[in-house]
Amino acid sequence: MRFDTGEVQEDEFAIDVLPRPAPPAGNTPVALFDPKGQTAELLTRCGLAFRRVQPGDDLSGYEVLVVGKEALSLEGPAPNVQRVQQGLKVIVFEQTGEVLEKRLGFRIAEYGLRQVFRRLPDHPAVAGLAEQHLANWRGEATVLPPTLSYQLDPRRGPIVRWCDIPVPRLWRCGNHGNVASVLIEKPPCGDFLPIIDGGFSLRYSPLLEYREGRGLVLFCQMDVTGRTEQDPAAEHLVRNIFRYVSAWKPTPRRNALYAGEAAGKAHLERIGVTVRDFKGQKLSAQDVLVAGPNAVELLMQHRAEISRWLRDGGNMLLVGLGDERLSALLPTKVGFQQAEHIAAYFDPPGLSSLLAGVSPADVHNRDPRQLPLVTSGAAILGNGVAAKADGANVLFCQLVPWQFQYGNEQYSLKRTFRRTSFLLSRLLANLGVGGSTPLLTRFHTPVSTAQPERRWLQGLYLDEPEEWDDPYRFFRW
CATH class of the missing domain: 3.40.50.880 (Class I glutamine amidotransferase (GATase) domain)
Incomplete structure (x- = not known):
């Protein structure tokens, strides 16, 4: 722009154009467990075929099971995924922090990331996606409420529970631009492969692959489902995930x-x-x-x-x-x-x-x-x-x-x-050596309210968490 004073001001912005979505891959039979329906809406929009199932249904005729956003609860029923050991492939979309921690036994962080990184840049799940596509997505993520749920301590400020430990947290003011809101800490037990990671010390993986036997479980905690606005990169990632899981073959175990x-x-x-x-x-x-x-x-x-x-x-x-x-x-x-x-x-x-x-x-x-x-x-x-x-x-x-x-x-x-x-x-x-974990059993085993469990202490991690282990603890500095 040229002003009458002779001053010239210039501005520019980049436009990223993602490739046109490829047709859905093959005729792989896909089952969907999605009580809330948000994932069914996403898959339909992405042109992906599926058949809805309930927890007690026979999955033997399916190669891929999709567990929809917030489909798991602490006490509710869920499909039996033990057949992963024989070759079943499972895609798990965004689950709540409560379910990931108390039912499945992961250590988690509810901390909205607006940028994450490709740990495996040539992985098929991130094909066509550069670092700039994994940041500041359109609209808001919805797996977390826009404000923090807490108890107020007059001395320490907002208090939440992390691994059943009361820890102080800074306020949360919306989820706009989030690409991952509920994060899984990389477990040292079992065969977990991070495809995308981020957060404090790259400690968390919102796209995490777990292998056991001849099968696969892919945890997608990327905020792709139920966004307030559609984001092309998010839907591109979903299509990539389906193509990858449909074509995935087991590697030798040793x-x-x-x-x-x-x-x-x-x-x-x-x-x-x-x-x-x-x-x-x-x-x-x-x-x-x-x-x-x-x-x-x-x-x-x-x-x-x-x-x-x-x-x-x-x-x-x-x-x-x-x-x-x-x-x-x-x-x-x-x-x-x-x-x-x-x-x-x-x-x-x-x-x-x-x-x-x-x-x-x-x-x-x-x-x-x-x-x-x-x-x-x-x-x-x-x-x-x-x-x-x-x-x-x-x-x-x-x-x-x-x-x-x-x-x-x-x-x-x-x-x-x-x-x-x-x-x-x-x-x-x-090299082909994967440790065993109780993860598959926990999928279909509800948490007992009569005998409180602390699954995050056993099976996936080696040390017992303490308050100072929480990297997002608020120090009031």
Whole structure:
């Protein structure tokens, strides 16, 4: 614009045009459990076919079950999803924080995010969506009320309950622009793959994939349903999710064998992994060898057999090891350097990578210490805190979760323990070893009011939550 003074002012804004929606994929039989009906409306608008079902219906004729927005309650019935172990695929749209925490056992945060990040940029669920498409969606999300439900403490301000702990919160003033309002904390137990993450320390995943047996459960806590205004990116994401789940095929599952200090085996069992001791027995393609501290001598005793097994496609995870002798097992020499590790930045590994799903927050060490960082002979993550050996299915995880022993008020160590435990679980799952959890059983098991349960304490997480663990606690600063 030119003014009569001769001054010129210019302005511009970008318009993102998403590709025209592709036709719905195939003829995959889809069942929908959606008592409130909002998800049925969304799927119809997206051109996706489905048949509505009730909790007691036979699902054997369906490949995909969709659980609609707010379809689950604490005491109400729900479909039995145990057939996930035999290949059923389940999509779970937005559930309330109460249900996620008290029925399913997740730790959650009710904190509206207006921007999230692709942890797997090449994942089919986010195809065609860049970072700018996952921020500031049109209208308001509706899974949370626009104002906070609280009790007022004269000294601490608004009080809510998080993991049944009273914690102070800042006020909530609407949900405009939210892309995710009720967030699931990434669990270290089980095979959970974050597709999108965000929130404090990238601790939460509003698009989270859970695998067990030959099936899949995809939790979509992205605010795609029931928005006050339609958003093209939200509906694009929904279509992507259906195409991905319809075409998804299971990957091989493997058994874990462990060599090393006893604390390592105990940690694997705590995250739900069934593990046997490695004593030099013959390894097969269905095995993953996990080696922790104090394992090198045993590995060297059987280096010929292990080296042959790795050349034939065997899978191994080395935890906290930096001995140069390990190169005798590998097709290429791997170099190490003792150095202090605090943090590292790296671009997200792709879906096909054995390092997929790992974020910089997972390798953030709040207790700086010397580690044997990988320097050569491998695809290196960050500064070498994690890596994949060249020419072999061998992963290095230089952070040892069970060595971060936290006590009273050592919150920095506790957070490192929590994140590195997820890191280890993710690397194991990428190699085909997934821990078991009670998640599938909890779907169709209502919460008992006669005997109050605290499901968020068992099955999915390793530490007991305390008030200071809540990252959104309001400190009145």
